Amino acid sequence: MMGDVQQFFVDTYREMGPVYRVRALNQSFVIMAGERANRFLLERGDEVFTSEESFGGLNSEFGMRVHVLRGRPHRHLRKVLGSGLSRDLLAARWDDVAAETERQFDTWPGTVRVVDRCQRLAAAQLSIALTGASSAERFETLRSAFELVLDVTIAGKWPRATLQWPAYRRARASILAFAREALDHRATHPTGRAPDLLDRALAAVDEHGEPYPMDVRAGMALQGYFAGINTLAYLYSFMLYALSAHPGVLARVTAEANDGPLTFDRLRRMPALQGLALETLRVYPPAPGSARTAVTGFDFEGFHIAQGRRVLVATSVPHQLPEHFPNPERFDIDRDFGSARKASVYAPFSVGSHTCLGAGMTEVLSVATMAMLVRRLIVSPATPARPLRITATPGPNPGKRFTLTAGPSARRSS
Template sequence: MLGFGDAGPAAAAMAGVTAALPPPPAVPGVPVLGNALRMMGDVQQFFVDAYRDVGPVFRVRALNQSFVIMAGAAANRLLLERGEALFTSEESFGGLDREFGMRVHVLRGRPHRELRRILGAGLSRDLLAARWEQVTAETERMLDGWAQRPAVAVVDGCQRLAAAQLSIAYTGASSAARFETLRSAFELVLDVTIAGKWPAATLRWPAYRRARAEIHRFARAALAERAAAGPGEGPPDLLDRALAAPYPPDVQAGMALQGYFAGVNTVAYLYSFMVDVLLRNPEVLARVTAEVDAAGPLTFDRLRALPALHGLVMETLRVYPPAPGSARTALEPFDFEGHRIEAGQRVLVATCVPHQLPEHFPDPQRFDIDRDFAAARRASLYAPFSVGGHTCLGAGMTQVLAVATVALLVRRLRLAPATPGRPLRITATPGPNPGRRFKVSAAPRAA
């Protein structure tokens, strides 16, 4: 997700491949495992360290898989300007299409842009505004449930919360009753097809096949129910857009599943990291709480007038990006920063490495909710949701919903770490998150 001129325009891959150029250097690893242990933890920090030690393009190996990592401003610019011509996503994301009909991840060119346009309209922030009272009521109900438990596993709690919020916003009904099935199946597909954590044969397990079939029935039933009932009040939602789209039923079902899929991972992990940030930074928590207390009734329109909360979301995305890299496969050989990348090579553009470079973000180790992101966003150096044609469609909704969720959380609960002093232990799969062992105690906040 060094300015672009740090190595000159010729540093980026342009026309004219020089066959004599060497392959990218390899990051030193250990026998058999290669770089797997480092990449299983804080993968963003691993990319930053390797960038500093080896340079802007390098090779890594994790067990039987190898990747070329491209990082820095020139890499982001390349993905933005030439990504469509140089790369395909089929090898990395084809599993989502094969298993759940999520075709948008693998299309290219005009078909990709058209499907993104339709999906983007169905994932609009306008839906959150239209269903604000339903979403906030469900959020408050679920947060109040945290206070009834001796300890809350934060990642699990945030996954359940985000999945319920997004399914209500995007489809008008909560997916909470099928949460376990949705999470287990989606995470397994990601671990097999993208992370390579498990062999492809894992997707033939009977338990997974049953879960997959249940998810398909769920999506088809939701579409059939909407088709029978017709569009409701407010803007057309994800189900309406899917039904009206000129695609076969399996792809329409995959479109309907996009809202549930996003909540189980990206949004939930952002919430989880924000909880950790607030517990480790009392001054940030105090400032955010004071801002929320002064806001009065929390309407959708008032979300815009919460600068500390917006700063918290933006800075958390900088430090803990939900998508530290964009996985692709090279369609043709090309040159980058004095090295040759071959056709067919799996490539990961580590778009968020600039987040940790002082030339772009002064004092990057300091968590600063007053940081100015405007210039970095314009230059595609702030890229928590990647850059280019495959930028996350739900990025806008994620940021608005994160502001709302933290506002409701600090207004209703007082959180404390269940294990004070426990260090943050990031795990990389199926997406960077604080791990299953991160727990908090929650108590109702006194009026």
């Protein structure tokens, strides 16, 4: 579970069945997996589960209240946040995001430490798309503090006492100050543009019409960064691995990207690149499991899960089952993902009321970013090429040792 957690879930599902107990990372929990587990989470998740124990640290450390709410308050805050993480906002800022993406790619030629470069790229893109405020000067602070919180509060890889380290406390204070400064600046200097995450946070009221406290507003301002940087960066990294490992796919997406101007509207008409994004999410899902705690006892597949039990619903296990995806070991960008979505067996961002708020923006940005990359750069495996070694720190990714060689493309126009 410290490495390829998705493969671990698939292997244990095949060996143990749809529900079993695990002790790992100094924790004991129940794993539910398979199509029926996804359906259970979708239909009964709000009734029997809470995410407060697993995600409460995000709220206590950074005011991200949405992770610990249930029922109407949760639905209301998700709606507020969702309006600030929408594809429409990305469309409104497309020219700025595209220009920054190309500027980032112009620094890539040479040997590229893929995960690091993709994290920096994602941070720059999200800064512009979500807030218009650059986080470049605080990038290292953001990355180290966010990853530590995820490792402590969600993965449980480090004791909670780790969050009392002076270096972390200073980083946390700097991040919260950044969020509050951005909100204060926006309050006194409105942009007059389409409302973004900062505008939504400033205007947000709770389900009773009362303004949210400042710490919750700051958490809202950080939400896109927190959930988004690594999700995007790891997806970009795996997409680059897929392109380097499958020359035929690379040829198709390159031809498609170069077939006309790269406008935002055209992103919807790029089936090869969309297939690349969706297939990468199938094979390398960013959220292979959803951590919950049972608020009441319940039965699943003939077993009783007691109140208070920690549960991990391995929502992406169906991705590797042939009854849902024929020849699942084959990387195939022409799969039919529409029917799999409807059946809740394609679930790279989980299912139910806690599905990732930025899933739509993530998919669009990944298509756009890979299109711009293959137009401007030629990437190839570094010498000697290393086999892919997935790690789960803090989420599934190709690891710090994954490198590629990048060079300028003969065609660098937009």
